[in-house]
Amino acid sequence: MSEALELAQRALRAAEGDEALALTNSERSGLARFAGSEVHQPTLIENDVVELQIVRDGRVGVAVANRTDDEGLRALAARAAEAADSAPADPDLPGLAAKAEPPAVEGYDEETAALSPEDQAHLAAAAIEASSLDLYGFFTSGLTEVAIASTTGLAVSQSMTDSCIFALAAEEGESGHAEQTSWRVGEVDPAEAARAAVAKAERTRDAIELEPGSYRAVLEPYAFAELVLYFAYDAFGALGLLEERSYAFGRVGEKVFDERLSLADDGLDPGGLPKAFDFEGSPKTRVQLIDNGILRDVVWDRATAKRTGRETTGHAPPSSLRRWGPLPFNLSVAGGEAESTEDLAELVGDGIYVSRLHYLSVVNPREGVITGMTRDGTFRVRGGRVAEPLVNLRFTVSMPELLAELPGLTRDTALVNDASYYDERYPSGVLAPAVATAKFDVTGTGSTPGI
Amino acid sequence: MRELCDEAVSAALAAGASYADARVVLRRAQTVATRNGRVDRLDDIESDGVGVRALVDGAWGFACDRRLSKEGAEAAAAKACAFAKAATGGHRRALAPVEPGQGEYRTPVERDPFEISLADKVAHCLRAEEGMAHEDVKVTSAFVRAQREKRVFVSSEGAATDQELVECGGGIDAMASRDGITQIRSHPSAHGGSSSQAGWEYVESLAFEREAPRVAEQAAALLRADPCPSMVTTIVVDAEQMELQTHESVGHPTELDRVYGTEAAYAGTSFLKPGDLGSLRYGSEHMNVTADPTTPGGLGTFAFDDEGVPAQRVPVVAEGVLRGFLASRETAARIGSGSGGSMRADGWSRMPLVRMTNLHLEPGEGSLDELIAGVDEGLFLQTNKSWSIDDKRLNFQFGTQVAWEIKDGRLGRMLRDATYTGQTPVFWSSLDAVAGPDEWRVHGLTNCGKGQPGQHAHVSHGTSPARFRNVQVGFKS
Secondary structure, three states: OOHHHHHHHHHHHHOOOOEEEEEEEEEEEEEEEEEOOEEEEEEEEEEEEEEEEEEEOOEEEEEEEOOOOHHHHHHHHHHHHHHHHHOOOOOOOOOOOOOOOOOOOOOOOHHHHOOOHHHHHHHHHHHHHHOOOOEEEEEEEEEEEEEEEEOOOOEEEEEEEEEEEEEEEEEOOEEEEEEEEEOOHHHOOHHHHHHHHHHHHHOOOOOEOOOOEEEEEEEOHHHHHHHHHHHHHHHOEHHHHHOOOOOOOOOOOOEOOOOOOOEEEOOOOOOOOOOOEOOOOOEOOOEEEEEOOEEOOOEOOHHHHHHHOOOOOOOOOOHHHHHHOOOOOOEEEOOOOEOOHHHHHHHHOOEEEEEEEEEEEEEEOOOOEEEEEEEEEEEEEEOOEEEEEEOOEEEEEEHHHHOOOOOEEEOOOEEEEOOOOOOOOOOOEEEEOOEEEEEEEEEEEOOOOOO | OHHHHHHHHHHHHHOOOOEEEEEEEEEEEEEEEEEOOEEEEEEEEEEEEEEEEEEEOOEEEEEEEOOOOHHHHHHHHHHHHHHHHHOOOOOOOOOOOOOOOEEEEEOOOOOOHHHOOHHHHHHHHHHHHHOOOOOOEEEEEEEEEEEEEEEEEEEOOOOEEEEEEEEEEEEEEEEEEEOOEEEEEEEOOOOOOEEEOOOHHHHHHOOHHHHHHHHHHHHHHHHHOEEOOOEEEEEEEOHHHHHHHHHHHHHHHHEHHHHOOOOOOOOOOOOOOHHHOOOOEOOOOOOOEEEOOOOOOOOOOOOEOOOOOEOOOEEEEEOOEEOOOEOOHHHHHHHOOOOOOOEEOOOOOOOOEEOOOEEEEOOOOOOHHHHHHOOOEEEEEEEEEEEEEOOOOOEEEEEEEEEEEEEOOEEEEEEEOEEEEEEHHHHHHOEEEEOOHHHOEEEEEEEEEEOOOOEEEEEEEEEOOEEEEEEEEOOOO
């Protein structure tokens, strides 16, 4: 039995006589953050967090603590019980998940789990030393163990590793970015990421402005993944569908996107950051959200599934995010036929090339309208080739319109890190290709690349 | 807790640190949220631990431990030093001199929010939801929160502080849908309501029940409102949206770590340069911005920051000219001015960063009605809906939940889906009036993100409604 599951079982025993579910998250991580080619904010974190959910007569209360001795767990149980007693009964409560065997998934790597703080610092140094420009970013790796035990017989745990090199090469008037993420540190090459960031940065000097308007565009995986993620959180969760406020409402089963587009949420894919179960302990399943342009489904948890007589798909969020309803944490866009972003530029002909985005915000969730800025490598595309650099551009796009005509997608996909490491560590990322779109709306210009 | 900090600092010095500080934080937070008449979230969270920061040969290291024991404190100190020693770089870091802070501080509260039962908090939310019942409103939600944080800090230079900060707050939302349109109204703010360092009396002052019917009716009315047209016009921005405008386009760009590039990889940098201090025209003469961690009720209120620097009120922009940066001891030494005072950490497991405390747009004169009366044609914009700004904090775009047409100095019809955009110094230069002290309110937000690993900061902004001329609303045609 893993230590995380043992802790969950101990917390469960502290909830004497009640229906209960204990969830533990144990984190051992290091993040060597650098700026100006110096490691300036190195952070080591070790924490064990226990969340205890108690159910009494249809009333639910949750308490969380990181004191794991017996006294601490007894206090935790008392607070959870008080919370449950304070809640009105919920007749629609789906109850705790029944015992289920989670799927066998990958996502744990001994070498990654064993990295020491010195190793993490050296991997950051490898990126810094490979960069001919000032480098900003971080190397991080972590071991996260999540376990759930319940009075309904659940006893599941998963050990996850993750590693990421994030490299932003930047000086006055030029900047470029690259990153690599994997649950196997052996697949992450900090020096290669740094060199890619430098190569991109060197092409951004003397950036010029662009008139606002609608452009055809190439979006690198970093840019496309972030757009898909922001759209998906509003559009592909069951709660938004049931509450008639998401783009998916009234469109399930309709062909609304380019037929080249297929999108799944797939926690089982070893190419991503695999997950065996969700925050209710339900087994993860692969959900086809878009199939050749047809909006097929959204993701479900036990509460939303009960409202419609369905089964959960294993997408319950942590309790702190419950207001969002079930969420897709393992988005995966199927690759297409293009061999490279150069091929996509040929398909675009005349337009722009976008490497990366900054500060996205959903302007209209019902219509999938998102605004944000490009950064660290925006270029004009002329005659089917990537041409002069552009300043950072403000865009305001309708995602359904952006996805309505995708002249090409690259065959290869990249795992784009989605974790910003707030709160407890929970590795997540999006598998995405680069794409060409017929419609990317530029609505303003901003700062130049660089520091 | 003081002893634990002392032991951690001693262990760090013994491991080779030239400077070290330790912070024990005991945090308790309660959240009660209801949605469509049912409890959506009812939790009680505790998180305790010690964080140790060490400067070894000019390099920082930070480590933490959840164990509040001598063993835990010493382990964190040893790991912080080891990580610092492994850090790549030239490392010539210095700290601005400061008299070591010593003392205690407690948030004054009338009614401890933890003495209000969870059941009463649930009832408070459900009553507010009942007030938002409306045939077009598909989702009603309400929430209240409370937090108590005990922070004990010790540095190797002799700082020793003990503070207990108490917060509470909440908010309500009504989401209406009809014929393919969805609209939302919120009170007192969107995206997490508003909070204050205060007792339960603050939550009661938000008057959920009184405001609930208006919130629902306006959400429903927005379904029938015309979309806001694109144009260049005069806008009057309400105090709540001015909070975010000030936060994003003044607060973040004046953080000195961003100016020096150390946030480049995540939150971004700044259009400001160190040499701009004292000379850069940020906005019109009506623009006066002050950082003040002594503001009663502010979420950024304390007696000492997380470097033990005493709280101090400082001008950031005076009559439109840049007069100050938000700084740490390290960045203050680098720019050769001040002693920091804006270092804050999220809990015990994160390294302190330069953060906003309470950043205020100082009031001007007159009322909101007088601001509106001075507009022949324009818009009155209320309550944030969306927000985005570029990595140097120049190009921004904000959306608001509601816009009201202004014609001949009077409010007219309601409009939906309004956005406005601009370039920071150009926009602030178009400021021609800020309403007076009677309209000035302190708003507290709890979702300011920064740093890697990520940290949330709780900050407040005092603002009045303000008027800007020649602003692009919607998109340039």
